[in-house]
Amino acid sequence: SQTIHQWPATLVQPVGSPLSLECTVEGTSNPNLYWYRQAAGRGLQLLFYSVGIGQISSEVPQNLSASRPQDRQFILSSKKLLLSDSGFYLCAWSVPGPYNQPQHFGDGTRLSIL
Amino acid sequence: GQQVMQIPQYQHVQEGEDFTTYCNSSTTLSNIQWYKQRPGGHPVFLIQLVKSGEVKKQKRLTFQFGEAKKNSSLHITATQTTDVGTYFCAGLGNAGNNRKLIWGLGTSLGVNP
Numbered sequence: 539s540q541t542i543h544q545w546p547a548t549l550v551q552p553v554g555s556p557l558s559l560e561c562t563v564e565g566t567s568n569p570n571l572y573w574y575r576q577a578a579g580r581g582l583q584l585l586f587y588s589v590g591i592g593q594i595s596s597e598v599p600q601n602l603s604a605s606r607p608q609d610r611q612f613i614l615s616s617k618k619l620l621l622s623d624s625g626f627y628l629c630a631w632s633v634p635g636p637y638n639q640p641q642h643f644g645d646g647t648r649l650s651i652l
Numbered sequence: 653g654q655q656v657m658q659i660p661q662y663q664h665v666q667e668g669e670d671f672t673t674y675c676n677s678s679t680t681l682s683n684i685q686w687y688k689q690r691p692g693g694h695p696v697f698l699i700q701l702v703k704s705g706e707v708k709k710q711k712r713l714t715f716q717f718g719e720a721k722k723n724s725s726l727h728i729t730a731t732q733t734t735d736v737g738t739y740f741c742a743g744l745g746n747a748g749n750n751r752k753l754i755w756g757l758g759t760s761l762g763v764n765p
Contacts, residue, residue, distance in 0.1 A: 579760075580757065581740065581755055581756065581757035581758050582695070582740065582755045584752065584753075584755075587752065597752075628694055628695070638682060638683050638700075638744045638753075640685060640697040640700060641685075641695075641697065642697065643694040643695050644694065645693075645694055646694050
């Protein structure tokens, strides 16, 4: 069966510090991968999605970036965090192909910027 | 751009009462998905509707897709405390090659025991 791992679960970072969040998927090949951000009590904002290694589409201009160095690894990064980057970051995967397949989410990372 | 609106934003019910959340799109959707997010948790896929007028049931949950494929609803019969959480709809637009899920902002359900 497929599993998705996301870490760390919680993170407290100072403003201006770098960020690296990692997500890995097991049990499937060439998945579509997604990074979302959820502000407290709000909906899901799609940040990045990827249909293959090295293929990243950005949805929202910001100081975040994403990379997919391996088929089942998706990394969210920032060189300098802003206060507005606080939130709940969720990684998700879906089977390859059209973007109409159910998405399966990791447990998320709660990021607080001080 | 394409938008998906969900109403109500919040609802509190007494255990045993019914609950309905509605999802409305500004454009025709290819399909619609529903997810549940428990407090402190991550969204979990519930169901996908594809056909016009489709109705699917999962125990006490009934999902409908409108005839025009622009709206959908989730109805919970006789709510239980385990139903607490936020329910999201997400629709796949029809337009262009850049087809991605468009998420509603969710309906948060509280159930008083």
